[in-house]
Amino acid sequence: MAIKASRFKLAALAVLLSGSAALAGPGAAGHSHGHDTAYGKPGDPKKPARTISVVMSERDGKMVFIPDRIEVRRGEHVKFALRNNGELDHELVLATLEENLKHAIEMQKNPDMEHDDPNAKRLAPKKTGEIVWQFTKAGEFDFSCLIPGHREAGMTGKIIVK
Template sequence: MTVRNRLSLAACLWVLSLPVMASPAGHYDFGQPAPAASATRTVEIDMTDMAFSPRSLEVKAGETVRFVLVNKGQLLHEFNLGDAAMHAAHQKEMLEMQQSGMLTPAGMSHGGMDHAAMGHGSQPMPGMKHDDPNSVLVEPGKTAELTWTFSKADNLEFACNVPGHYQAGMVGKVKVAP
């Protein structure tokens, strides 16, 4: 076996050893993605630079909510549903994306929001994508949607995990009532 083949094999084994992330069809303790047509309520959330409006939400367990996310700021923002630990982990991923040059203050460096096409150079970088079903990036002046069916949850938040935004206060609470 040549050195080149050994390196290729080692790279493949390394990729296969990476932790498996939730798939777009994944299920979370606090709910799951849903088609917009199944929503029983629509909530518009305005994103300004370092703030959400409204800052808190109340939903019922089993309720399907269609979020319409309007970025009225000058920076790229994210709407991500999860608990504080999930946000902390995702912030590390977002920082890596920023450091690699894929994430810029106003958007993604690949020129569009086709998350599946993101990579570094011509070789895709494992884990370097933004396609979690509980999250959406919204460029300045743009609108996006996310539809979610909630289940019982404690300490649920919606947050922007673009580096520094959560820490600047771009986080809100979601209360899931029985």
């Protein structure tokens, strides 16, 4: 009986650890850890970058990014100066639309997931932060708040790289 209980505990621990690694890693969650992705790569904070201010807030029953549409040039380094003017935690996760939608499903399962990735930043109310990014490929990309319910409440935006 004790052997079965020990095996069960080990199996349960293995499942928990493998699930945590999958949620935190760069795979399906769409995170980048210094690798070039479909939407670019982490920018060099020491290089000149265009600063784009992005405000996160709740307004008229919706959750919003201001602006929610951004245009950049391919190869451009951008520093997103983030400010949460809302009353709730918000985050900005930069990825392809497909990756953010997949990540949103993972966030539903683990709503307190913290991001330690160069393409994502979570902010408490009235706090600021930044993301420095280089857009290496042309296309249309997504930024969203993936805290459960926030994207659905309108907290999404588009980046067009020309």
